[in-house]
Amino acid sequence: MGEYILKTENLTKVYGTTRALSRINIEVKQGEIYGLIGQNGAGKTTLLKMISGLGFPTEGAVYLFGENASTNGSLLERIGVLIEVPGLYPDLRPYDNLKLKYIAYGMNTKEYTQSILEQVGLAGVEKKKVKKLSLGMKQRLGIALALIGEPDLLLLDEPINGLDPQGIIEIRDMLLKLNKEKGVTIIISSHILEELSKIATRFGIIHEGELVEEINKEELLEKTKDRLEITTNDIERAVAVLEDNLNIHNLQVIDNNTIYVYERLEESGDINNELLKCGIKVNSLSVNRESLEEYFISLTGGRKRV
Template structure:
């Protein structure tokens, strides 16, 4: 079984002289909740439109469920449920009538899927109430229901919490987590708010001015943002031994460049320094590091995170 639901290689989409998506290499693994982060206008929606077949790249390779040829790719895209920008809802119809229209458009046999999907998004008791009288949160859940019709294996959501109040955001987050946990649904969800996706995603891709500037797991993001003492000594192996034996800690990580990130003893810099120097080491660097999620994002894109 293919480990990857989605892979792109050097995907580029240009409008006039502007590259909205510029040589993006993005990977979404089966079972991920992939948080796609970027400022407004960074290229998130354009990229999602390319993945769902609502647009076509100028160059590069798009692979979905292991398919990259035109015929296979078209079939693979039918296994995707998506809301790009605003969900297409008929305001003078009921929730059930809306889903019936979408069922017919998708060619899904049988009407049982409508009742099942309305129950899944907790709209089964809306009866004859027209969508124009729904709250924004209910409309978002109905939009999600249209994407879930046909039991897709891959769900793509573009800024789904825009305009929602805090309760609506919590409800939508819980529903996405439930779908991922109970149905094994892989989810790609975009937002310009890192702190919002931090409570949901397992993997992150950060896009800026059309370029994917970093992909990382939740653990990697936590480690980059977590407060720590960054230590560089002339003998890393000996430094690690001193931390374990003299300071009685294993709460640290060694980076490829040999620097050590120590996640405790943050208020005992002198004690750490003394233990290392007493062990005969030369301290080349010792500082306290760590960012908030917002400041980390801001540093990456070189400015305000627009939260």
């Protein structure tokens, strides 16, 4: 178990008659950025709460740093959390909010407070009251709070909610820097799957309280491989030409107008020429990659909001 910073064992949470989590077994290695994917209500937040000690599992166990977290409460001190909304006092300044957590953690470094505010791009607004900050600034402050105590494991639930594109890039860079330079392991959930795919090294897909798949980035890249997307109005003839004339069999008909071809991608020009020669009008032809969102939808079935 030593190599894993986090391991859950049959983690189950039942609220009344609702099974929010069902026998979840996830494993997160030290230094990983673990992306948690799931629709709203899939159980991502519940799982993060169980891990961080904010909630109690009905069954199962959480192992942190190789030890059972329920028998050693001090393990949770090595976790930084930002779950749902950033927990901030609106009538206090960002500096005071940070200082409260510093005091609770037995730290008192004014310079460090300043550096952490700079780290999340909040330098200069430390004297404003939190209630006067924008949603994005509050989110950054929430991340700053999570970083206090220099955690080994950071649990971030939708951390880029409300951030503008520039803010998203800054937070992404900051998390990557933390991960690379300080070796902080990060578990991050986000409904912006493409953003998640840019930073996560491993993914856990949760659907209706169950872990559908755990997959690392390399495996995901293999599964979401490049393809040639052809759109045409004459789909049946196009398939026949591809199979009979070009000997292409690794293809998939997506709808009445779209075909995905998974082989001979480098010969897209020849494919186009052959289709045109046979009198098939090609509306578009491009090499694309299946997105993480599409992969997620194919796994969980249905184009639902994530």
